[in-house]
Amino acid sequence: MQTRSSMPLLYSYIRFSTVEQAKGQSLSRQMSYAKEVAKDKGLMLDDSLTMKDLGVSAFNKANITSGALGVFLKAVEKGRVPAGSILVIESLDRISRAAPLESQGVIAQIINADITVITATDGKEYNKETIKQNPLYLVNIILILIRANEESETKSLRVRSALTKQCEDWSEGKRGFRIKCGKAPKWCIWDDKQKKFTLEPREQAIMLRKIELYKKGFGGLKIAELLNKEFGKDTIHHTGANVYKEVKRRSLIGELNVNVGDVDYVLENYYPALISEEEFNFVIANSSKRGAIKHSQKFVGILSGIDVFKCGTCGKSIGSHVVYRNKRLEEVKSSHKRYGCVEARRKSGCTMTSTIQIEVIEKAVVKYCQDKVNLQRILVTSIDSESINLEENNLKSQLAQVMTEIDNLVNVLSQLGDEPPQAIALKIKKLESQSIDIGLKIKQNKNKQVKIVNTSRDEVTDRWLNLTKNLNELGGEDRLAIRQLVKDTFKSITLHINTDSNQENGLSSVFEQLLGVKETSLFDLTFVFHNDNKRIIRVDKHTGKMIKGLDLEPN
Numbered sequence: 001m002q003t004r005s006s007m008p009l010l011y012s013y014i015r016f017s018t019v020e021q022a023k024g025q026s027l028s029r030q031m032s033y034a035k036e037v038a039k040d041k042g043l044m045l046d047d048s049l050t051m052k053d054l055g056v057s058a059f060n061k062a063n064i065t066s067g068a069l070g071v072f073l074k075a076v077e078k079g080r081v082p083a084g085s086i087l088v089i090e091s092l093d094r095i096s097r098a099a100p101l102e103s104q105g106v107i108a109q110i111i112n113a114d115i116t117v118i119t120a121t122d123g124k125e126y127n128k129e130t131i132k133q134n135p136l137y138l139v140n141i142i143l144i145l146i147r148a149n150e151e152s153e154t155k156s157l158r159v160r161s162a163l164t165k166q167c168e169d170w171s172e173g174k175r176g177f178r179i180k181c182g183k184a185p186k187w188c189i190w191d192d193k194q195k196k197f198t199l200e201p202r203e204q205a206i207m208l209r210k211i212e213l214y215k216k217g218f219g220g221l222k223i224a225e226l227l228n229k230e231f232g233k234d235t236i237h238h239t240g241a242n243v244y245k246e247v248k249r250r251s252l253i254g255e256l257n258v259n260v261g262d263v264d265y266v267l268e269n270y271y272p273a274l275i276s277e278e279e280f281n282f283v284i285a286n287s288s289k290r291g292a293i294k295h296s297q298k299f300v301g302i303l304s305g306i307d308v309f310k311c312g313t314c315g316k317s318i319g320s321h322v323v324y325r326n327k328r329l330e331e332v333k334s335s336h337k338r339y340g341c342v343e344a345r346r347k348s349g350c351t352m353t354s355t356i357q358i359e360v361i362e363k364a365v366v367k368y369c370q371d372k373v374n375l376q377r378i379l380v381t382s383i384d385s386e387s388i389n390l391e392e393n394n395l396k397s398q399l400a401q402v403m404t405e406i407d408n409l410v411n412v413l414s415q416l417g418d419e420p421p422q423a424i425a426l427k428i429k430k431l432e433s434q435s436i437d438i439g440l441k442i443k444q445n446k447n448k449q450v451k452i453v454n455t456s457r458d459e460v461t462d463r464w465l466n467l468t469k470n471l472n473e474l475g476g477e478d479r480l481a482i483r484q485l486v487k488d489t490f491k492s493i494t495l496h497i498n499t500d501s502n503q504e505n506g507l508s509s510v511f512e513q514l515l516g517v518k519e520t521s522l523f524d525l526t527f528v529f530h531n532d533n534k535r536i537i538r539v540d541k542h543t544g545k546m547i548k549g550l551d552l553e554p555n
Helices: 017-024 026-041 068-077 102-110 127-131 136-169 200-215 218-229 277-285 360-371 370-381 383-414 422-455 458-467 477-490 503-515
Strands: 010-016 048-054 086-091 117-118 125-127 188-191 196-199 256-260 263-267 307-311 318-322 337-341 490-496 522-529 534-540 546-552
Touching: 010 026, 010 068, 026 086, 048 068, 068 318, 068 337, 086 102, 102 117, 102 127, 117 370, 125 127, 125 136, 127 136, 136 256, 200 277, 200 477, 307 318, 337 360, 360 370, 360 458, 360 477, 360 522, 360 546, 370 458, 383 422, 422 490, 458 477, 477 490
Parallel strands: 010 048, 010 086, 086 117, 307 490
Antiparallel strands: 117 125, 188 196, 256 263, 318 337, 490 522, 522 534, 534 546
């Protein structure tokens, strides 16, 4: 007796490549085929076995790599589809329109698993037995797949040609048309009368709030929770999974980026901009290791979690650690909230096992930054924007030179024929690698400029005064704002506790020369600002009072 899991089943696979086809007869037509086959074969059609890839391409194999057909093929591979089962499709090209050899391999995988493929348009059945009886079925399969691939290739070329023309027309200043490429952002809609995109007020407000919360340092889960509370249930997915991608899309400043073949088009002002390019660059510059708090996180250390606070012994991160012992956060003693080296805590080789009260270190940093005159002096002094711009121009010049060399070598190769010398090919590969490295340096240089400009404003010093009042009484959201301020102000803060001649590469002797012999009740902090100015301060471990301080020359 056959069990349910071993009985032959009737599967139906439905696919079309554009969403617009759902509005026509394609879906209902393909669904009716399975019912007809089930009736002819005397089988029950289980709707749960109907697989749908709606608006999914078979030319680029999306239905296999990320679609329902791919799931079915994995089940076939693992033997979970009973032998003798039937797969009903409209035609073979519904399975694949990729290169014929690849497509034939997919169909062969199904048939070799003792599954019959029935094409409803012509009623043909493809299985081991029918192909053995009529080998021309194999030829028929190949011919259908060749034709399907050629049709898709031709259509793809036509689409690319039309898309290229649209992009070039836009670049030349022509307006009043919509480029048929991907979906527009939710916060803008196409206006048929004005022939341009306009802002959708509600979605605009949601996106701006999303950016605001992201800049404050909230994680995806918390952002989703707040947005769904403020704008209504299910405004965004409860995990906030797409937040990190959305805030980095250049559509926020009005750009549409289109890739056609080997050409990348950047279409400026295609969408109405939500934020300025300056604000966007600042979001990007601060996106790496921005220190977003976890949804359930109780305590926010204003110095930890943002890749700023470093150990003076091993150079790795300083983290915050709170010992709760079944107490609420507000009941935990100050002595049980401490900053210490993460690697030392893990016993991963760092010898700086001593820790300092969080309240003491934060008090010292805040007290220094609340001195508006002193902070402005070190932030504004020696900002050599001319030097940074010169560096950027040099990098761009290097990049242009590398790209010229690549073009010249490519021209040489085109004249040599099909067998280019290995040396030239390797040279091109090396130059391409150099161009990527230079491009990365240009990006880092731009981020540095953004941070320096942002840090040098009077607004930063004012924020230190306004945000840090009554620091010990502030809750998580307020401390999160100060954490962002720390990142805006400092490139790094390094903690030195028990230095000796064998630690920190002999830095103790340097510190002694600059600040004098350090007692065990003291510790040192080295501040490095985004303009590369440096400051060392010596602090009392118990009170957080600054004992001494001096400026260092930038490297």
